[in-house]
Amino acid sequence: MSSGKSSAWVTSADVARHAGVSRSAVSRTFTEGASVAPETRAKVLKSAEALGYQVNMLARSMIQQQSNLVGVVVSGFDNPFLLSLLGPLTHQLALRSQAPLLMDASEPEQLSNSLRQLMQYRISGVILTSGTPPIQLAKEYLRLRIPVAMINREPLLEGVDVINSDNRQGGALAAEVLCRAGARNLVFLNVVTGTLSPSARGAAFAKALAGQVRRGAVKLRQATAGGVSYAHGFEAARQLFAEPSARPDGVFCTNDALACGLIDGARALYGLRVPEDVKVVGFDDIPMAAYEAYALTTFRQDIGALAERAVACLAERMGAPDMPSRTLELPVSLVERRSTQIPSIESTESAKAPVRRRRLVSPPV
Amino acid sequence: MSSGKSSAWVTSADVARHAGVSRSAVSRTFTEGASVAPETRAKVLKSAEALGYQVNMLARSMIQQQSNLVGVVVSGFDNPFLLSLLGPLTHQLALRSQAPLLMDASEPEQLSNSLRQLMQYRISGVILTSGTPPIQLAKEYLRLRIPVAMINREPLLEGVDVINSDNRQGGALAAEVLCRAGARNLVFLNVVTGTLSPSARGAAFAKALAGQVRRGAVKLRQATAGGVSYAHGFEAARQLFAEPSARPDGVFCTNDALACGLIDGARALYGLRVPEDVKVVGFDDIPMAAYEAYALTTFRQDIGALAERAVACLAERMGAPDMPSRTLELPVSLVERRSTQIPSIESTESAKAPVRRRRLVSPPV
DNA sequence: CTGAAAGCGCTTACAG
DNA sequence: CTGAAAGCGCTTACAG
Incomplete structure (x- = not known):
């Protein structure tokens, strides 16, 4: 309005003057649940609109x-x-x-x-x-x-x-899914940092498997990755799969990035197939878990x-x-994808075959 | 201090009293470049420390x-x-x-x-x-x-x-990389939203190829994905590869997510191999571009x-x-990965072969 | 370099 | 429901 350099914000006094009311009335109009007559309120709103008034939150916050x-x-x-x-x-x-x-x-x-x-x-x-x-x-x-x-x-x-x-729910479900898929030699891939989520997931996983472990029906051990990222998962593949005689056939990773890295490591370094040679479960359902290249079974956090x-x-x-x-x-929700499900038909590279393998594989929206 | 319910923040007046100076002095002490005697300043700082004073930014901001x-x-x-x-x-x-x-x-x-x-x-x-x-x-x-x-x-x-x-630099380089890799039937995969970056990249790509296109050495067309995400890239694969006689052998995607989707679509739907059948270049260098499953050549934005x-x-x-x-x-930097480089050795699934294909494939840090 | 005083834009008892 | 007045915690000319 004026040609001065300052930005000249409209104040409650301006509005009050314009509307012919007090600053209190203006303040009340813009205060949740304050008592102001409907007509007063209307007048103030109209003036505020006309002048482009907005409460200065800095001032309000200072008061409050x-x-x-x-x-x-x-x-x-x-x-x-x-x-x-x-x-x-x-x-x-x-x-x-x-x-x-x-x-x-x-x-x-x-x-x-x-x-x-x-x-x-x-x-x-x-x-x-x-x-x-x-x-x-x-x-x-x-x-x-x-x-x-x-x-x-x-x-x-x-x-x-x-x-x-609910990490416990996830951990327990992971055990169930891997066992149902036929894995018997299991690993929980943890991370070094001792934060809550990973340990809770691992503990629930172990607990769910305890009975079968006792009966000798499944084996379970824990491995530790150096960090939470893809690269750490990739490296962890060496730890888990280097020795052919001791390879796990099911891995529950404490998060998806780790799982994707592990899958790639298993494939690239040792030519292993997922899920045929090793089944993998992650946690989080990050976007790439849905990618065709991983099709990772995981738990979606809400x-x-x-x-x-x-x-x-x-x-x-x-x-x-x-x-x-x-x-x-x-609650978390289980998202089952190919990484734990051996396809009923042959799944290997049959060039030119435009097969869509299963419902859950379809590209995410 | 008092047993009252209010949080009782320490104010500049408290500090002034404690230090035996004026509120102005306190204010100046905490104002960049204000003139205050070193001893005054020291006194104020000491009292502020003792009392746990911090400038109320709400008040300061209101004034300013x-x-x-x-x-x-x-x-x-x-x-x-x-x-x-x-x-x-x-x-x-x-x-x-x-x-x-x-x-x-x-x-x-x-x-x-x-x-x-x-x-x-x-x-x-x-x-x-x-x-x-x-x-x-x-x-x-x-x-x-x-x-x-x-x-x-x-x-x-x-x-x-x-x-x-620098989208133009990227677009031009993408053309160079794809041509060098032997691609002759090129596509630029754009997105529907007409934002700057995609169009600039495509324009530079086209410009760099213009000469060869004119001589008939390469073919170039543009395709449009319905959005910027992986899923859209996956769908775009149908558009590009459904007709075997018209398949491009090189695709420059306007971003990495799209490129990853396209790669997966080409593989899953049509059994195509990357880079043998089609070379792909992305843009952004998002984390998954470095994943072994994609090993996507792309441009890193700084x-x-x-x-x-x-x-x-x-x-x-x-x-x-x-x-x-x-x-x-x-400037952007070209990150060359496998998606544009046909490996010198045979690259197909030779199970159990712990080969690391090339420098750039190593897991990211 | 320093302090007393005015003022930033608002809210909130208070009295009506 | 309303307005005059005090006050939130700070900065900033101003005079010294």
Whole structure:
């Protein structure tokens, strides 16, 4: 409007003047559940519209000692599963008119800085995604009475809500699927980092197999990959398949990337076929699990529900900071693909045969 | 300290009292480049430390009519390349003590809401990542004199900086690589959405081939996939390979996901071999491009540099909102893998042969 | 270099 | 339901 350099945002006073009411009335109009007469409200809305007014959240948040910002802490941006959580989280927060302030917890020396930065914005809560962000972080927030929700973490801390996929269910099902497919010499491929999800999955897997192991019907051992990625899975293939006399015929990998790497390693290094020579099960159902080249049987985590529950828990805790901790376990769903199913017809490269092998193999949408 | 319920954040007044100085002195101590005597500064710092004081960014930002928040707009969280940008962006922003406010622009009806939300926090800038966020959005911000930087977009708007990967370089190189590999019947696989990157890549590809096409040395046509994902690539295989007499022997796909889908489709539906029957080149170098199952020749975008430049451009523009637009083209690097290289030895499934085919096939780190 | 004072844009008892 | 006034925690001329 004016030719001055400043951006000249419209303020509530401008709207009040324009509408012939007080600033209080303007404020009330834009406050959920405040008492304002319908006509007043209408006038204010009209003026606000005309002037292009928007509440200055900075000022509102200052007054209320709390913003609508929620810290979303990711440790490392290299985990496809974690990244897939970002979309649903953003969406769920938006539904409650909150906004995600992204923070990277992967670099330890940068951590306390980022922590401070979040606090400086008086965030109304923090969501810690699975993996390695130190539990110490959660404690700091707790001390400041900032609500914390964690996804796929061990429920160790009093006062924080934990939303997990049901790893035990997955582990048990993995055992069932592999046994049903005829595997008898089994391996659980774990990762070195001792985070919750992998160990819970492995423990449930072992437990489900315990009876058969005791009877000598199946063999089970555990192997450890150097990390969570494809490359580590590829390397793990050497560990598992180098000795022809001791090759497992069924492997449950603690995540999909590892499983894809393992499959490729088994194929490229030792010419093994999946599922004929070795059956493989993963966890997460990342996009490439559905790729024809892997067609990996795996467990889909319900990222939508994880995000929804996390945001909901956080919201409830904002209202009642001292409510007791909750731990939720959300069901996972088994996605059976070719990596555990020996096709009924011959499956080897029969050139030119435009066969679609089975329902689940069709390309994902 | 007190037993009251409120969180009782420490304020600058508390620090001032504790240090025996004015609130102005405290403020200056925490303001970059403000003039304050070393001893005063020391006293303040000591008291702040003792009390656990941190500047309330909400208040500071309100005064300064601008926060340290930067809007990061992503349209759809299903694009692995875009997600890979998030890490570097967060990092670069942190280096300048700014923080990314994440926003999803994929749902049109939610768009203006999110837009408003960002403005309400008086963000100091916006980064639009590649893809479909409507250009309209950029205009809105521009009108409000909020600096805008776009990554991998067409440089159409005066006043916004655009940071792109050099698609032309990539397109030209793709032509060279495919021809060198012996392909003569070429296809460029585009996507329906008319965004910049795909068309620029295709145009450069075509231009590089123009001479040979004219001489009749190679054939080139364009095909269009229904979207950018693996599934669309898989479907595109039908389009390209259904007719045995008209099969291309070289395909340049506008992105990696599409290329992986195409490869799987060619293999699964028609028993074709890559690279023996058809050579494939992608773009982006997403993680799965390196997987043994695809070993896809592709172009790596320098996501670190894209992020760094975008954040830097934004920062400069904050100081000088009226500076002329800039368009940067960052070099891409060719990553040659098996999908364009016929192995010198026989490459088919010779079971049990622990061959590592070539340098570039080794698992990624 | 320093402090007292005004002001940023909002919300919230308070009194009506 | 409404408005005048106080106050949130900070920065910034201003005068010294």
